[in-house]
Amino acid sequence: MTEDNSRELYDRALSVLPGGVNSAVRAAIEPYPFFVRKGEGGHVIDADGNRYIDWVMGLGPLLLGHDLPEPVRAGIQRKASEGPMYGTPTEVEVDLAEFVVRHVPSVEKIRFVNSGTEATTSAVRLARGYTGRNKIVVMQGGYHGAQESTLVEGDADDPKPSSAGIPESFAEHTLPVPFNDEDAIRDVFEDHGDDIAAVLTEPILGNYGIVYPEEGYHEFLREITEEHGSLLIFDEVITGFRVGGLGCAQSEFGVTPDLTTFGKIIGGGFPVGAIGGRAEIIEHFAPTGDVFQAGTFSGHPVTMAAGLETLKFAAENDVYGHVNGLGDRLRRGLTDIVADQAPSYTVTGTDSMFKVIFTREGPSGVQRTPEDASGDNREQGSDSLEEQCPAGCRQDPTCPRYDYSPKNAGDVKNAETERWRRIFWRQMKEQDVFLSQNQFECQFVSYGHTEEDVEETLEAYKDAL
Numbered sequence: 001m002t003e004d005n006s007r008e009l010y011d012r013a014l015s016v017l018p019g020g021v022n023s024a025v026r027a028a029i030e031p032y033p034f035f036v037r038k039g040e041g042g043h044v045i046d047a048d049g050n051r052y053i054d055w056v057m058g059l060g061p062l063l064l065g066h067d068l069p070e071p072v073r074a075g076i077q078r079k080a081s082e083g084p085m086y087g088t089p090t091e092v093e094v095d096l097a098e099f100v101v102r103h104v105p106s107v108e109k110i111r112f113v114n115s116g117t118e119a120t121t122s123a124v125r126l127a128r129g130y131t132g133r134n135k136i137v138v139m140q141g142g143y144h145g146a147q148e149s150t151l152v153e154g155d156a157d158d159p160k161p162s163s164a165g166i167p168e169s170f171a172e173h174t175l176p177v178p179f180n181d182e183d184a185i186r187d188v189f190e191d192h193g194d195d196i197a198a199v200l201t202e203p204i205l206g207n208y209g210i211v212y213p214e215e216g217y218h219e220f221l222r223e224i225t226e227e228h229g230s231l232l233i234f235d236e237v238i239t240g241f242r243v244g245g246l247g248c249a250q251s252e253f254g255v256t257p258d259l260t261t262f263g264k265i266i267g268g269g270f271p272v273g274a275i276g277g278r279a280e281i282i283e284h285f286a287p288t289g290d291v292f293q294a295g296t297f298s299g300h301p302v303t304m305a306a307g308l309e310t311l312k313f314a315a316e317n318d319v320y321g322h323v324n325g326l327g328d329r330l331r332r333g334l335t336d337i338v339a340d341q342a343p344s345y346t347v348t349g350t351d352s353m354f355k356v357i358f359t360r361e362g363p364s365g366v367q368r369t370p371e372d373a374s375g376d377n378r379e380q381g382s383d384s385l386e387e388q389c390p391a392g393c394r395q396d397p398t399c400p401r402y403d404y405s406p407k408n409a410g411d412v413k414n415a416e417t418e419r420w421r422r423i424f425w426r427q428m429k430e431q432d433v434f435l436s437q438n439q440f441e442c443q444f445v446s447y448g449h450t451e452e453d454v455e456e457t458l459e460a461y462k463d464a465l
């Protein structure tokens with residue numbers, strides 16, 4: 001496998017792009033990322049002609065894979081050929097809005113924007129404007145894009161900007177708490193209840209290793225926000241139209257948020273974001289309300305066509321059956337491999353999301369040490385693992401792995417993140433499998449993937465773990 005072209009391109013890129021990239025995480029691949037020339041089905045081909053099975057899928061937007069089905073491609077090409085955009089409304093915006101309103105019960109009205117970041121920024125502003133309150137509660141390790149109100153770390157007593165360039169006085173209004181921790185939420189509402197505009201959370205932590213909510217957690221968030229007159233915002237930029245099919249993760253969990261942010265899949269591979277919710281709240285956006293919100297490119301016809309045709313195709317074909325079925329096979333296969341070869345590790349994910357988290361401890365005190373590879377520990381471990389969640393952690397209290405599986409971002413951070421990135425990722429790549437750049441980013445199954453891709457990938461895991 002040569003990488004001469006990628007190396008040369010990265011060399012050029014370093015002269016003109018900071019870190020050689022346009023989004024920080026892409027530079028996580030060392031010594032340099034490979035440059036993609038094109039995609040094909042569930043694969044990408046790099047600048048040197050190397051072909052990889054691609055489980056990154058653009059970091060989430062590509063539900064259908066790289067080869068867009070004919071009606072989707074035709075819809076995009078038609079819009080692009082009619083002139084890219086106009087600065088006045090178009091029918092396709094209404095079509096996509098109607099589609100989302102029809103399929104996501106909590107959404108009565110929706111505003112389209114151009115990225116997930118813009119969606120969460122506008123949702124936070126809307127929540128503040130609507131409630132007249134300042135503070136928002138977020139989950140530690142949750143990701144809501146590159147925006148001032150959520151690039152905050154620490155805890156509710158001592159929030160700090162997690163990036164240079166953000167005033168401390170902004171961070172003061174953000175209260176980070178651990179995911180899955182009801183007591184922490186009770187505490188912040190006790191201390192700040194009257195000034196909390198919203199709780200903003202991903203339904204499943206999708207940017208920090210994939211952490212599934214414990215049974216009842218979202219119902220609890222729904223109740224306590226209602227009690228205090230705060231909004232519940234689900235950030236479904238990753239999970240929207242991926243988990244729970246066209247009803248999104250909120251339908252899977254049976255919880256109705258006040259606002260939902262969308263991105264990724266809803267634009268069919270083009271830059272997009274959206275804020276949906278109860279009409280009475282969404283109407284507070286300008287021009288009907290006093291919360292300013294606008295964008296030159298918002299509701300871009302080509303993006304709207306890509307999103308609409310993608311979702312229509314998913315509605316009319318067995319897209320979710322296909323991606324969720326392959327996701328299930330991957331997670332089951334990984335669960336077996338992990339039980340056998342690395343019993344302290346945890347398989348996570350649901351529907352078409354998957355990840356193996358390199359947790360350091362497992363049931364029966366199984367610990368990942370070099371001796372484990374052939375030692376007695378292994379037998380002991382696999383015996384006690386028979387009753388575990390078979391296709392990805394469900395936070396089931398009766399599962400033998402329950403006490404060891406990550407419940408929040410702190411647990412994922414304590415995993416063997418360096419081993420994942422520096423050793424494991426590279427071994428997978430050498431076997432032509434492209435996984436996300438680090439332990440934290442999620443991996444995705446697309447409609448373009450095949451059973452063969454799954455089997456080859458499981459073989460590679462067997463070799464690399």
Ligand SMILES: *Cc1c(COP(=O)(O)O)cnc(C)c1O
Binds near residue numbers: 116236237
């Ligand atoms: C990707 C992501 C965002 C940010 O979306 P961009 O389009 O990258 O700005 C926000 N929230 C979640 C949950 C995401 O996964």
